[in-house]
Amino acid sequence: MSNRVIQQFELDVFEISEVEDSHSSTVYKCTLSNGENVYLKIPFTKLKYQRELEAYQILKGNVSIxxxxxxxxxxxxxxxxxxxxxxxxxxxTSVAKPTTSFQVGVLHAKMHSIQPPSEQVLSGIKNEFPNWSQFIDQQFYSFAEDAKEVMAVQLYQKAIEKFERMKQQLPSSDGPSFVHMDFRPANIIVDHDQVSGVIDFESVRFGSTEVDFTKLYRDFLSYDSSLYRAFQRGYNSIRPLIDLELVLPFYRFTDAFNSIGWCKRRGKEEHALFLEENLMRLKKWLL
Structure with a gap:
């Protein structure tokens, strides 16, 4: 497939290698004969292709991409x-400086400042905000079908009960905003402490900002309180940050549960380490 795409774009490729940590697309780094590096990205589905195309059109000139x-x-x-x-x-990475974390906050807030375009009809990116609670339910119970096959019955039932209790305590949704849905360190590029931009838009939606802090907190902000505070300052310099202490417990819990279902869906042997990490996280919440 990569050869077909290379021919389609008429590229003179000197060297090509597949990029790791890409879960919804196949991505290749290509060094061209003139020394320039470019990336080929082949989404797994037509919907993911359309989402990403619309995301580039929406974000261009507003967010560094x-x-x-x-x-x-x-x-x-x-x-x-x-x-x-x-x-x-x-x-x-988690060894970044607070000044870098501040820039991540600015970047994230700029993305969240983008609202559904009134002049553009979107066929890939859905506006889930009007039915946000229903969207979260659909995601959770969709992954539940997979999660129950790899979880003990008692643990699974406790997770379902906790989800139903916790969602009743959420504050009003914040949006509609452009939400990345996979805003994690692997998708944030940094060059010598300067944030270059954000990548990977095959899962984006318009929705509530509250969902978009979970993976960043899990993989970056939770490691150092100074990074967390700097991120908050950066975000607040662009738009008001919601009270993360109110929403993070719910979304951290659902992220662990949904990730278990994701691992089963994508192959529990291939993603065994990630599966075990999230089972441990879930047990800390429930037991």
Missing amino acids: PELINYWSGDDECPGAYLLSELKGKPL
Whole structure:
């Protein structure tokens, strides 16, 4: 498939390698004969292709993202493909400085400041905000079908009961905003303490901002209180940050539960470590 896409974009490729940690697309880093690095991205489904295409159109000029150099709508065998510029740097890590975390907060808030466009009809990105509680229910119970096959019956039942209790305590939703749905360090590129931008938009929605802090907190903000405080300052410099202490417990819990279902759906042997991590997280919440 990569060869077909390379031919489609008429690229003169010197070297190509598959990018790790890409779970909803196949991504290749290509070094061209002139020394330039570009990325080929082939989403798993047509819907993910359409979401990402619309995201690039919406975010361009508003949020730092790769340049969409070219795209192909695909055919019967390929759902579509993108040719993207390289953001200089490497994925964010927990050893970043507070000044970098401040920039992450600014970036996140700028993304959340974007509302559904009134002049553009979207076929990929849905506005879930008007029925946000129903959307969260659908996600949870969809993954529950998979999670129950790898969880003890008692643990599974406790999770269902806790979900129903906790969701009743959530504050009013904050939005409608452009939410990434996978805003985690692997998708935030940093170059020498400077945030270059954000990548990967195949899961985006318009919805409530409250869902979008969970993975960043899990994999970055929770490691150091100074990073957490700097992020909050950066975010608040653009738009008011919701009270994360009110929403994070619910979304951290549902993230662990949904991740268990995701591992079963994608292959529990292949994702055994991530499965075990989330089972441990869930047990801490429930037992």
